Amino acid sequence: MDFIKLNNIRVYAYHGCLAEETKIGSDYRVDLKVEADLDQSAISDQLKDTVDYVHLNSIVREEMAEPSKLLEHIAKRILDRIMNELSMVKMAEIAVAKMNPPLGGDVESVSIILSKTR
Template identity: 40%
Template sequence: MDRITLHGIEVWAHHGIRPDERRSGQPFVVDVTVDLDLSAAAVSDDLSDTVDYATVASDVAAAAAGGPYHLLESVAGRILDAVLGHRRVAAAEVTVNKPHAPLPVPAAGVSVTLRRTREP
């Protein structure tokens, strides 16, 4: 299976457990990898033989900005639903990064990664 990866999609959203996170919002960064057959596109050089990654990026940003949700797991699940809505995508992996997570120790953030395969 072939892959397309979108790196570092930046979104401002209001996700989190704490009321201040949900009220003020904060940045989230999303990485998405989609698995699909790219053999026809490699030969034809035709966008209709692949998935339009600009459209995927817009769908990812819209799903990530939705909610608000308490858990990163929920955010990642909504993004996966959006990505798997593209008929050519056989499987997808989504990582949602929360760079300013309220942690009790110094850290660069936290992330959650989910992977799903399209149901037959």
Template identity: 40%
Template sequence: MDKIYLNKMEFYAYHGVFSEENKMGQRFYVDLVLEADLQPSATDDDLEKSVNYADGYQLVKEVIENNTFNLVETIAETISTEVFAQFQIVERLTVKVTKPDPPIPGHYESVAIEITRERK
């Protein structure tokens, strides 16, 4: 399966279990890997047979910025559901949501979750 990568998309949003996260907001990074047969688009040099990067970015932006979720897992699951609904070419995807500044004590670069889903 061929892959389309949208790497380290950055958003500011209001997700989290703690009330201060929903009030103050924070940064989120999303990596998205879309798996599909890209040979038809490559052979015909036709964007309509692929996934436009801008459309993929816009989909993720709308999920992240127009909703409020407690869990980053829910962000990732919602992105996966929306991708399958909007892009019929995608057969499998991986979504990684990174929270660089969660309100937990300690020294670390970030926390993240990653899910992989296949079209049913």
């Protein structure tokens, strides 16, 4: 099968369970992979025959702008929108990472990975 990947989408957002996290915000990284049949677009060279990665990026940015307590909740919202808005997508996998999380130690990031299949 064929895949489109958006790697290292960087977003500043206001997610977390602690009050400070929702006030000062933090850096996040999102990696997205979608599965779709890209045979037609490879032949036609037409945007209408593929999954528009600009649309994918817009979904990620719009959902990341909506505060949530948990990374899992953000990821599920993104996956749900992808499946609802882009009928060509057969499977989507997302990793959402919070950079420099407030864990009381030197941790580069924490991340979750969710996937959804049609």
